[in-house]
Amino acid sequence: MKKNVLRALVVAAVLALLAPAVALAGDAAMKSCKGEITAVDASAKTVTVKVEAMGQNEAKEMTLAVDDNTKIVKDGQAVGLSTIQKGDHVAVNYRDAEGGAVAISIGIQKG
Secondary structure (H helix, E strand, O other), X not given: OHHHHHHHHHHHHHHHHHHHHHHHHHHHOEEEEEEEEEEEEOOOOEEEEEEOOOOOOOOEEEEXXXXXXXXXXXXXXXXXXXXXXXXXXXXXXEEEXXXXXEEEEEEEEOO
């Protein structure tokens, strides 16, 4: 009985020590970019961003999926995909997924 309790305590301690590492690994998958919206496809639930190039001569375009978990914010208020317009300047946090990039959050900047 004491051995089982000791094993359970050891397993719990190891899991407690690993939890922060797992959380950090999840955060490491998040990426970010800034740029200008060049297209919004409400039916496909995607936005295309002309990403500002850092130290490069030309910007690139990136298409991101927008899902039900994507947070879209304008002027401090949560808004829907239909609020995003071509020409808007945005800051995007996203993650890479099997089907392509998925937006975690989109901040529409004043501008």
